[in-house]
Amino acid sequence: MLRTGLMYQASLFGALRRAGHGKMSSQTGNRGIVRKLIDNSFLLVAGAVAALVWANLDTESYNHFVHYDVTSLWSEHDPAHGAEGHSPPSMTDQVNTDLTAAEQEVTPNGQAGEAQAADGEGVEHAGHHGLSIHFIINDILMALFFAIAAKEVWESLLPGGALANPRKAATPLLATAGGILGPALIYVAGSYLTGTHTDLGRGWAVPCATDIAFSYLIARIIFGAGHPAIAFLLLLAIADDAAGLLILAVVYPTNPIVPLWLLLTVGAMALAWGMRRAGIQSHWAYFLGPGIACWWSFFQANIHPALGLVPIIPMLPHAHTDLGLFAKEESKRDDTLNAFEHFWKTPVEFFLGAFGLANAGVVLSSLGTGTWLVLAGLLIGKPVGITALTLFAEKGLKLEKPTGMDYRHVVTLGMVAGLGFTVALFVSVAAFTVPGAIQDSVKMGALLSFAAAPLAIIIGKALKIQPLKMETAEADESTETV
Helix, strand or coil: CCHHHHHHHHHHHHHHHHCCCHHHHHHHHHHHHHHHHHHCCHHHHHHHHHHHHHHHHCHHHHHHHHCCEHHHHCCCCCHHHHHCCCCCCCCCCCCCCCCCHHHCCECCCCCECCHHHHCCHHHHCCCCCCCEHHHHHHHHHHHHHHHHHHHHHHHHCCCCCCCCCHHHHHHHHHHHHHHHHHHHHHHHHHHHHCCCHHHHHHHCCHHHCCCHHHHHHHHHHHHECCCHHHHHHHHHHHHHHHHHHHHHHHHCCCCCCCHHHHHHHHHHHHHHHHHHHCCCCCHHHHHHHHHHHHHHHHHHHCCCHHHCCHHHHHHCCCCCCCCCCCCHHHHHCCCHHHHHHHHHHHHHHHHHHHHHHHHCCCCHHHCCHHHHHHHHHHHHHHHHHHHHHHHHHHHHCCCCCCCCCCHHHHHHHHHHCCCCHHHHHHHHHHHCCCCCHHHHHHHHHHHHHHHHHHHHHHHHHHCCCCCECHHHHCCCCCCCCC
C-alpha cells in the first residue's frame, strides 16, 4: 500500500522541475502531499482518532452509528427473525445487540464477562442480523485489505521473493516465530498471574500482529531506506501476515466450522484456475465470480469472511517472479494480480479509514488488564522473542544474519515490530465479539501499541544506529537482498 508513495514523490519532483509557473508547482505540490498522506495510512490514523474523540464525547451516538442496520432504510425487521437463527451471524457482527448489564456477566475484577460469546450465543441470539455498518466494514470491505496482504505473501514465495530461498529466509522466519511466541507467552502468563485468564485468555493472538505499513515507515526513519534491517523487517512482517491469516481462520471462527461449505471454496478456486487457463485477464471477472463465491463460502462456514478472497489470490494470472515488497518497478507490471492491487490499493486506504472509525471508538476509561497484557506482549514479548530466536538461529543452528546487521539492529527492529495497530485491532474484535469492558480494554492495548514507534526511535538513538543515506542505498526499495 505504500509503494506508490515513493513513486509519486519522484514524479512530483519531476513535475516541479518542468513546471513553468508557480501556480502549477503549488497545485502539483498540494496533490503530492495529499497522495503521500493517503499512501502512508493517514486515513487509518484519522479514522481512529475521530472514533476516539466521538466515542468519548458521545458514546451512545457512536455505538448507534457503528451498529446501525442499513437495511432499516428500506425495510422493517422482525427482531425475532435473527433469534430463530435464519440468518448466519458474522464473527465480528454485533448488529443491534443492545446488550444490557443483565445480559453480561460481571467478573470479580469488574469487567464484563464473555460467557455468552464462549459458545457463540452472545452474538447469535442477542438480536437480528441485518447489514450493519460494522459488518459492512469489518467483514466485507476488509476482505480487500486481506486480499492485498495475501497477494504480498503469495508473491514472496515466487522466484526472487523474500520467502523463495529457504536458506536466506531461515533466520528472519525464526525471528518471526519469536515475534509470535514471545507476545503470546507474555500475554498468557500475564493473564494467569492476574487471574483473568478465563475472561482474557482468548485474546492471546492480539499482540502477535505487526502492522506492516507503520512499522515500515518507522524502520525507514531509524535505519534508512537501504539498510538490510528494512528487508529483514519486511520479510518478518510478510511471514507474520501469513501466520495472522491462519490464526484468524483457525482460532477465531464464529461458531463451529461447517466443513461442507468449504467445498464451495474449493469450487471457487477451481473456477478461478480454469478461468486463468482459459486466458481470462480481467481481475473483475475473478472478483465478481470466484471471489464472491469464496467469500460466501467462508461466511457460511463460520470462517471470518474478511479472509474470503484469500484462497483465490494464487489462482489469478500473475508474474512468475517477485520484485520485492514496495518495489517501485512493480507498478509497471500489468498482470491480473497486479492490476487487482493497482485498482484497489487506494480504495483500501479509505476502507482502512472506515475501519479505524468503526473499531477504534473506545472510551479512555477502558484502560484495564487487557490493555496492559496486550502492551506487554507487543512492547516486551515482540523484541525479546525476535532477538532470542535470532540469537538461537545464529548460535544454535549456525545460520547467518543479513550482512550489515548486528544485535543493535535486531533489538531495535524487534521494538519496531511491536507496532501492531491495524491487525491487532482487527484481532481484538475477532477474539472478543461481545462489546463491553473486556473488548474495549484489549482494543485500547492495540491502539496504544503506537508507543512502539517512539520507543524504537529512542532505542535506535541509544544504540547509536545511523540511518543509511538514500544515495548510499541507491534508493533500492526492494527486498531482493533478503
